Amino acid sequence: MTSVTAPRHRLSPVIIAYMVVVHALALSAFFLPWPPYALPMALGLYVAIGLGTTVGLHRLICHRAFKCPRWVEYALVTVAMLTGQGSPLLWAANHRIHHAHPDVDGDIHSPIRGFWWAHMGWILDEGSTDEQAWRTYCKDLADDRYYHWLVRFRLGPQVIAVVVLGLTLGWSALPACFFLPVVAWMQSTYAVNSVCHWKGFGYRKHDTRDLSRNVWWVGVLALGEGWHNNHHAYPASARHGWVWWQFDPGWLFIRLLRGLGLATDVKVPSRRHGARSPAA
Numbered sequence: 001m002t003s004v005t006a007p008r009h010r011l012s013p014v015i016i017a018y019m020v021v022v023h024a025l026a027l028s029a030f031f032l033p034w035p036p037y038a039l040p041m042a043l044g045l046y047v048a049i050g051l052g053t054t055v056g057l058h059r060l061i062c063h064r065a066f067k068c069p070r071w072v073e074y075a076l077v078t079v080a081m082l083t084g085q086g087s088p089l090l091w092a093a094n095h096r097i098h099h100a101h102p103d104v105d106g107d108i109h110s111p112i113r114g115f116w117w118a119h120m121g122w123i124l125d126e127g128s129t130d131e132q133a134w135r136t137y138c139k140d141l142a143d144d145r146y147y148h149w150l151v152r153f154r155l156g157p158q159v160i161a162v163v164v165l166g167l168t169l170g171w172s173a174l175p176a177c178f179f180l181p182v183v184a185w186m187q188s189t190y191a192v193n194s195v196c197h198w199k200g201f202g203y204r205k206h207d208t209r210d211l212s213r214n215v216w217w218v219g220v221l222a223l224g225e226g227w228h229n230n231h232h233a234y235p236a237s238a239r240h241g242w243v244w245w246q247f248d249p250g251w252l253f254i255r256l257l258r259g260l261g262l263a264t265d266v267k268v269p270s271r272r273h274g275a276r277s278p279a280a
C-alpha cells in the first residue's frame with residue numbers, strides 16, 4: 001500500500017444533503033406504482049446519460065479522443081449534466097489530475113485511501129478537490145462560456161429536466177422515470193473509480209503505472225468504462241473495449257457518430273499501445 005498524505009477533510013453538508021435526497025427519491029420508486037412507460041423511459045434515460053458521460057465528458061472533453069461539431073459536444077455534455085455530477089470544467093480537471101497522478105499522492109479519488117473514499121467519500125469531501133484546478137488542467141476549455149455557466153449553475157440542466165418531466169408526466173412518475181436511472185448511473189460511474197482500481201476485482205492486461213483493472217460487469221453497467229486498464233494504457237483512445245468481446249457501447253456510439261459524419265480524427269489503439277491488432 002502506497003503511503004499518502006491525508007487531505008484536510010471538509011465534509012460538505014450541501015453535497016451530503018443532495019446525495020441523501022436523490023438516493024432517497026430513487027429508492028422511493030420501489031414503493032410507488034410505475035406508469036407503463038416508466039421502464040423503457042428509465043432504461044432510455046440511463047443509456048442517454050451514460051453515453052453523455054462516457055462519450056461526451058470522458059472520451060471527448062477530457063481526452064479529446066475524437067473531434068465533432070460543437071453542437072454535438074454541447075448536446076452530449078448537457079445530457080451528462082442531468083446526473084448532477086458537477087460541471088464539465090471541474091469534472092475534466094479532476095479526471096485529468098487522476099491520469100496525471102494515478103494511484104499516488106495527488107490522485108483525488110484513488111482507493112489507496114480506501115474503497116469508500118474512491119467510490120463516494122471524495123465527492124462528499126470538499127477538501128479533496130480544488131475548485132480552481134481547471135485553470136491549470138483545462139486550459140483548452142477555459143474560454144468556453146457555456147462551461148463557465150455550468151460551473152455557476154451546475155444543477156441547471158437537472159433542475160430544468162425535473163420541472164419539465166414533473167409537469168408533463170406528473171410528479172409521482174419522477175422517482176422511477178428520472179431519479180432511479182440518474183442514481184443508478186451515478187453509482188455505475190463511481191464504480192469505475194473504486195472497483196476498477198481495486199485489486200479484488202477483474203484483471204490487468206497492461207503493465208500501467210497504476211492499479212487500474214478491466215472489470216467486465218462495470219464495462220456493461222458503465223457502457224464500456226469498465227475496461228479501465230485498457231483506458232489507462234492509452235487514455236486518448238476512443239475505444240475502451242479493445243477486442244470484440246469487450247462490450248463497449250460508448251465505442252459503438254462513436255462509430256455511429258463517425259458513420260453519420262459527426263465524428264472525425266477518431267483515435268484507436270494500435271500494437272504500440274498493446275492492442276493485438278489495430279482497432280477499427
Ligand SMILES: [Zn+2]
Pocket residue numbers: 098102193197212228232
Ligand atoms: Zn482510473
Ligand SMILES: [Zn+2]
Pocket residue numbers: 058062063095099231235
Ligand atoms: Zn480517463
